Amino acid sequence: MWLTNAQGWALAGAYVVVVLALLSALVYLYYERRKLRALQQTLTEKQHEEN
Amino acid sequence: MRAEFAAWRWGLALFALQLVGWGWGLYGVGTDVHQGDVYRIIYVHVPTCLTAFVCAFYLFLCSVYALRKKTEACLLWGQAAAELGLLFTVLGLLTGSIWGRVTWGVWWTWDARLLTTFILGVLFAAYLLLQQALPRGAAKTKASAALGILIFIDVPIVYKSVTWWRTLHQPPSIGGGTMSGEILTLLLITILSSLLFMTWLLFARVKNLRLQQRIAELVSDWH
Numbered sequence: 713m714w715l716t717n718a719q720g721w722a723l724a725g726a727y728v729v730v731v732l733a734l735l736s737a738l739v740y741l742y743y744e745r746r747k748l749r750a751l752q753q754t755l756t757e758k759q760h761e762e763n
Numbered sequence: 764m765r766a767e768f769a770a771w772r773w774g775l776a777l778f779a780l781q782l783v784g785w786g787w788g789l790y791g792v793g794t795d796v797h798q799g800d801v802y803r804i805i806y807v808h809v810p811t812c813l814t815a816f817v818c819a820f821y822l823f824l825c826s827v828y829a830l831r832k833k834t835e836a837c838l839l840w841g842q843a844a845a846e847l848g849l850l851f852t853v854l855g856l857l858t859g860s861i862w863g864r865v866t867w868g869v870w871w872t873w874d875a876r877l878l879t880t881f882i883l884g885v886l887f888a889a890y891l892l893l894q895q896a897l898p899r900g901a902a903k904t905k906a907s908a909a910l911g912i913l914i915f916i917d918v919p920i921v922y923k924s925v926t927w928w929r930t931l932h933q934p935p936s937i938g939g940g941t942m943s944g945e946i947l948t949l950l951l952i953t954i955l956s957s958l959l960f961m962t963w964l965l966f967a968r969v970k971n972l973r974l975q976q977r978i979a980e981l982v983s984d985w986h
Contacts, residue, residue, distance in 0.1 A: 719801040722865045726858040727785060730807045733854055734781070734960065738774055741967045748974040755981045 774967065777960040784953040792945055804862045809950060810957035812855035815883065816922070817958055818848030819915045821965065822890070826911030835904040839976070841911055842894055843968040847961055848914075849887035856880060867931055875924040876932035883921055886914045 788806035795802035821844040825837040859877070860870050871877065890910050897903035925932050942950070 717800075719799055719865055722861050723789075723801055723803055726804045726807055726861045727789070729857055729861075730811060730854055731782070731785070733850065734778065737850065737964055738771075738778055741774075741964065741971060742771055744971050745967070745974070748971060748978060752974060752978050752981070755978065755985070759981070759985060 774960075774963050777956065777963050780956045781953070781960055784949065784956050788949055788953065792949055795946075798866065801862065801865045804858055805946075805950060806953045808855060808858040808862060810954045811851045811858060812880070813954055814957045814961045815848050815851035815855055816918045818844050818851060818887075818961065818965075819883065819918050822848060822911045823915035826908035826915075829904050829908040829911075833901070833904070835899065835901075838894065838904065838907060839969055839972045840965075841907060842891065843965050843972060845887045845890040845894075845911075845914075846968065847964055849884060849891065851961065852880060852884035852887060856884065863931075872931055874931045875928040876921065876930050879917060879921040879924045883914070883917050886910070886917060890914060 785806055788803050792803075794800055822841055825841040825844060829835065829837050829841070856877070859880075863872070864870050890907065893910055894903070894907055897906060922935065924930065925934050
């Protein structure tokens with residue numbers, strides 16, 4: 713089992729950094745899209761109301 | 764909500780594919796005789812570095828297109844490619860640094876491979892700053908495209924740095940002929956899954972940037 717020595721902890725650290733970074737990128741894009749869609753819808757509705 | 768989630772299934776599937784590759788790398792393949800278990804970092808380190816190179820290639824294509832067609836339409840693609848390039852370069856440097864601490868005894872050294880990769884990261888950051896700093900127009904398109912092409916020139920220098928100069932970093936992992944078939948196969952799978960995931964992220968980011976642009980146009984029309 714590789715997680716029983718210092719090398720193993722370094723290895724685990726490297727994998728955790730990459731997994732968290734890429735997962736964060738995915739989640740960030742998802743919530744950014746939701747926020748932008750909601751904003752676009754609100755703006756379009758307000759424009760229609762004014763017209 | 765359900766329809767919105769459906770569009771993200773591909774992203775999740777590609778991320779899951781990466782997790783499978785990494786899990787296989789940690790538990791499915793044998794230990795290296797010379798380096799021990801720490802060699803398994805190659806399954807995250809090599810794919811992140813190569814993915815950063817491919818981001819630079821995408822940026823190069825956008826830049827050449829922008830210069831030839833004299834259009835700023837592909838600047839959004841360039842921005843997304845530079846953002847992802849910066850992310851993957853930083854990840855490559857971090858994982859390489861962890862590997863270096865275990866195998867060389869130092870987190871960082873001014874080695875040719877490390878330095879040229881660091882420069883690649885700085886150039887990606889410079890590209891993003893330049894895009895933010897300049898107003899829309901022909902000057903921005905030209906300056907961004909020129910920097911985009913310059914960034915790609917750094918890629919072969921990074922790749923060949925271990926053979927052109929005497930470095931601490933080992934020679935290129937792929938093509939050296941010293942890797943066992945099992946390790947090489949898994950490495951190629953992790954590289955492919957990383958490239959696919961990055962390409963998916965690129966499309967998702969460009970879609971968001973276009974949406975941002977449309978919202979900005981809506982607001983300016985309103986005022």
